Amino acid sequence: GAGVSQSPSNKVTEKGKDVELRCDPISGHTALYWYRQSLGQGLEFLIYFQGNSAPDKSGLPSDRFSAERTGGSVSTLTIQRTQQEDSAVYLCASSLAASSYNSPLHFGNGTRLTVT
Amino acid sequence: GNSVTQMEGPVTLSEEAFLTINCTYTATGYPSLFWYVQYPGEGLQLLLKATKADDKGSNKGFEATYRKETTSFHLEKGSVQVSDSAVYFCALSPHSGANSKLTFGKGITLSVRP
Numbered sequence: 001g002a003g004v005s006q007s008p009s010n011k012v013t014e015k016g017k018d019v020e021l022r023c024d025p026i027s028g029h030t031a032l033y034w035y036r037q038s039l040g041q042g043l044e045f046l047i048y049f050q051g052n053s054a055p056d057k058s059g060l061p062s063d064r065f066s067a068e069r070t071g072g073s074v075s076t077l078t079i080q081r082t083q084q085e086d087s088a089v090y091l092c093a094s095s096l097a098a099s100s101y102n103s104p105l106h107f108g109n110g111t112r113l114t115v116t
Numbered sequence: 117g118n119s120v121t122q123m124e125g126p127v128t129l130s131e132e133a134f135l136t137i138n139c140t141y142t143a144t145g146y147p148s149l150f151w152y153v154q155y156p157g158e159g160l161q162l163l164l165k166a167t168k169a170d171d172k173g174s175n176k177g178f179e180a181t182y183r184k185e186t187t188s189f190h191l192e193k194g195s196v197q198v199s200d201s202a203v204y205f206c207a208l209s210p211h212s213g214a215n216s217k218l219t220f221g222k223g224i225t226l227s228v229r230p
Binding site: 003004035040059093105107109 | 120150152154158160162217219221
């Protein structure tokens with residue numbers, strides 16, 4: 001596909017369960033980002049990858065959140081023991097490089113997570 | 117730390133009206149500034165950008181000028197169309213020319229009536 005693909009598009013889970021969110025970036029994009037968008041809030045940075053390494057994990061809200069990227073491509077964001085405050089839209093973006101003026105972020109449509 | 121403040125929304129305008137969406141920022145050094153737009157049912161996409169003071173970004177009839185003296189990057193369009201209805205996000209990156217760890221504002225919803 002031509003764009004960033006995220007799956008699932010919607011996820012409803014019970015409090016305490018673990019969830020995995022997947023992101024397929026645009027082919028050839030070395031940088032990958034995860035953001036969270038809560039109701040009435042802006043986009044909250046979670047983590048970004050350059051290749052398979054994560055130089056900046058400072059936005060992960062707790063140790064229940066983790067992310068990995070393999071093969072410089074697909075990334076998964078895992079939330080363990082979900083809480084109701086984790087309910088949000090999780091957005092993934094990719095770019096050709098992490099520090100290039102001519103390398104804008106391309107966003108997926110997001111995964112809407114609802115924790116009941 | 118870095119932050120972006122956008123005017124409160126939503127904003128509703130009639131077609132062909134003039135649009136201004138305010139954005140101010142707080143940052144150390146010389147950030148790059150961006151406007152992203154999210155059309156209904158689509159992912160965010162870059163609308164325009166500026167990397168240094170007094171630069172003007174423009175695209176699709178929208179303009180924004182990087183004002184260091186007022187730490188602002190207000191978005192303007194002279195005549196809006198129904199197709200401009202979307203959510204608009206102002207954002208900054210902490211280093212000139214870099215876009216790692218973008219800091220976004222809360223976004224503002226624009227609705228344009230025919």
